[in-house]
Amino acid sequence: MNxxxxxxxxxxxxxxxxxxxxxxxxxxxxxxxxxxxxxxRKIYKQHFQNTRNGSTRxxxxxxxxxxxxxxxxxxxxxxxxxxxxxINRAYLFSFRIKADYRGKGLGGFMLDFVEDFLISRGFKTLxxxxxxxxxxxxxxxxxxxxxxVAPEEGRWRYEDQFGNWQTIHEPAWRMVKKLDKG
Numbered sequence: 706m707n708x709x710x711x712x713x714x715x716x717x718x719x720x721x722x723x724x725x726x727x728x729x730x731x732x733x734x735x736x737x738x739x740x741x742x743x744x745x746r747k748i749y750k751q752h753f754q755n756t757r758n759g760s761t762r763x764x765x766x767x768x769x770x771x772x773x774x775x776x777x778x779x780x781x782x783x784x785x786x787x788x789x790x791x792i793n794r795a796y797l798f799s800f801r802i803k804a805d806y807r808g809k810g811l812g813g814f815m816l817d818f819v820e821d822f823l824i825s826r827g828f829k830t831l832x833x834x835x836x837x838x839x840x841x842x843x844x845x846x847x848x849x850x851x852x853x854v855a856p857e858e859g860r861w862r863y864e865d866q867f868g869n870w871q872t873i874h875e876p877a878w879r880m881v882k883k884l885d886k887g
Contacts, residue, residue: 711726711727712724712725712726712727712764713725713814713818715766715810715811715814715815717806717809717810717811718809718810721768721769722768722769723766723767723768723774723775723806723811724766724767724769725764725765725766725775725814725815725818726764726765726767727756727762727763727764727765728753728756728763728764728765728776730753732765732773733746733749733750733753735765735772735773736749736765736773736776737749738773738801738803742801743866744863744865744866744871745799745863745865746865746866747863747864747865747866748863748864749799752778752780752799755780759781759782760780760781760782760783760791761778761779761780761781762778762779762781762822763776763777763778763779764776764777764815764818764819766802766806766811766815774802774803774805774806774811775801775802775803775806775811775812775815776799776800776801777797777799777800777801777815777816777819778797778798778799778800779795779796779797779798779819779822779823780795780796780797780798781795781828783796788832789832792827792828793827793828793829793830794828794829794830794831794832795823795828795830795831795832796831796832796833797819797831797832797833798833798834800812800815800816800833802815807841812845813845813848813849816845816846816849817849819831820882820884823884824884828884829883829884829885830881830882830883830884831851831881831882831884832879832880832881832882833846833851833879833880834857834859834877834878834879834880835877835878835880836859836875836876836877837856837859837876837877837878838875843878843880846880846882847880849882850882850883851880851881851882852880852881852882853878853879853880854879854880854881855878855879856876856877856878856879857876857877857878857879858874858876859873859874859875859876859877860872860873860874861873
């Protein structure tokens with residue numbers, strides 16, 4: 706028997722089974738989605754390393770054939786406590802569902818799963834940034850109780866898979882949800 710909030714399963718409308726489970730190191734290449742997100746290779750690896758000290762949690766959604774069709778990262782602790790303080794506030798990021806699996810309830814199921822995990826550990830607030838142009842994601846978050854609390858400039862940097870530093874400017878909305886499912 707699996708521990709509560711560690712893994713779960715979801716039945717797609719067509720009857721296919723999707724397993725939600727903690728990411729393993731061997732999942733990292735699959736989380737690049739056939740090269741679409743290979744530029745985040747170093748970020749994914751660093752955050753996976755952070756799962757070992759408990760500051761980050763990563764789950765993947767995989768099909769019966771082992772294809773990763775979704776992922777979600779939760780930062781439990783950050784040097785920026787307004788994002789994740791390790792006690793009350795957590796930060797959701799890199800939440801993706803492959804296009805063929807969207808609009809079928811999987812994203813909402815994964816979001817509920819993560820929220821239940823956080824509630825079971827005493828977290829009170831979940832925050833995230835969503836790109837202003839990603840209207841569908843914002844709508845999904847709002848349908849799940851998130852509220853826009855502030856605009857975000859959306860400037861950040863990362864080192865890509867070739868060791869080159871990339872600067873991103875993606876204006877976003879900061880969204881927050883109180884996790885008091887009582």
